Amino acid sequence: MQLTWRNGLDQAEVAEVIDLLAAAEQADGVAPAGEHVILRLRAHRDVVHQIEPVQADVRSEHYVVRDAGGTLTGYAHLDTENEDTGLLVAELAVHPEHRRQGAGTQLVEALLDRADLSSAPTDGADTGKLRIWSHGEHPGALALAERFGFARPRELWRMGVEVGGAELPAPELPEGVTIRAFRPGQDEADVVRVNHRAFRWHPEQGEMSEHDLREKEGTDWFDPAGFLLAVDAQERLLGFHWTKVHPDGAGEVYVVGVDPDTQGNGLGRSLTVAGMRYLQHIGCPRVLLYVEADNVPAVKVYQRLGFEKWDVDVQFGR
Structure with missing residues (x-):
């Protein structure tokens, strides 16, 4: 498998990425990337030139993994909007038909390298330089987080109520x-x-x-x-x-x-x-919401309105 870095994607690549994200969501029951990632992928921004014209978003970087036949097997979106404060935030997905073949590992290693953390100790400490979301606390993400020594600095609860x-x-x-x-x-x-x-x-x-x-x-x-x-x-x-x-x-x-x-x-x-x-x-028929797990006053308000915890999005940090 080959991993490449891009500062923008052409329309064909965007379509491939969106199809991969949709396949992952169908298999896992939860979207692997947040709404803002989809909005950025679909936005038509200023055109820059690499080897070919692409859509460029100065707040986004893209990591693409393809197999020997050129099929897209993995993708990571890196949000660089707050890089001036030292924080990079990523979301990634591996196509359900190409899992357990090393694509997830390649993507995490590339993100660690981008954040200058590839040689940092893996003792579970959070430097605040890199955060990677796992929506729905996916088992594959948990395994990668343990392997690479990520901490769990942030949890986002999904709560819901039948109305x-x-x-x-x-x-x-x-x-x-x-x-x-x-x-x-x-x-x-x-x-x-x-x-x-x-x-x-x-x-x-x-x-x-x-x-x-x-x-x-x-x-x-x-x-x-x-x-x-x-x-x-x-x-x-x-x-x-x-x-x-x-x-x-x-x-x-x-x-x-x-x-x-x-x-x-x-x-x-x-x-x-x-x-x-x-x-x-x-x-x-039902109403859901997302709330920071440590926002205790808000959680209590929602609980009094009948909301119950459904699942968790985890932000792993290094």
């Missing part, structure tokens, strides 16, 4: 606060402002820009009616609940953000309930 036929509580909004739908072309700046204030601590969500938001507005799942904004009497945005509906019909508490200046009045819980009621109203 079909359930009686959900009504949102209890603070006085003067109303909930309305997102208005494309008008509300982006306010949402980004509140999102940044609400998620300043979060390594991914807090970095969302207006460009990122508009990019997601172009996805096939985006629905402004399910993007709920809490505003005061002066139309000042206080918080939001962005919902999402998956192809299987499940609804998702995609993002709930509340301006820190308005926290402590139950607005976050009310927005969560409002979104759950919306998803139930449009026919979603």
Whole structure:
């Protein structure tokens, strides 16, 4: 097998990678790469020239493994957006028909080399230089993590609740606060402002820009009616609940953000309930969400609303 590094992929390669990710998801029951990876793969950015014209994203690097016949067997996406702070974040997948042949090992070794960690001690310490996601805590990823001495600095819980036929509580909004739908072309700046204030601590969500938001507005799942904004009497945005509906019909508490200046009045819980009621109203049988495992207050809020832990995404670190 041969591994190559690319700073961009042409359209044929993008199609191959997306097919590989889809095959892995079908086999494992969970997507091997996050939504932002798919968005970057599909984005048409400035064209640069290597051997041939490719789509280039200055925030992404691509590691491709092919067998002797040229078939794509493994892929890793490296997010370099926060490299200036010393952190690289990767997600990888091996095609189900080509597993246990060394592709995963090649990809991890290449990522360690890229992060200047190939000669570092494998004592389970986390230097904060490289993080690799395992969505669904895949057994193959666990084996690679143990072999290469990765720590487990971060866990993301997927929680869910059945809402079909359930009686959900009504949102209890603070006085003067109303909930309305997102208005494309008008509300982006306010949402980004509140999102940044609400998620300043979060390594991914807090970095969302207006460009990122508009990019997601172009996805096939985006629905402004399910993007709920809490505003005061002066139309000042206080918080939001962005919902999402998956192809299987499940609804998702995609993002709930509340301006820190308005926290402590139950607005976050009310927005969560409002979104759950919306998803139930449009026919979603269940609602899921992702929450940091160490965010104990948020976990408790979701548990009181009936959510239970379904599975775990692990970020392995070296």
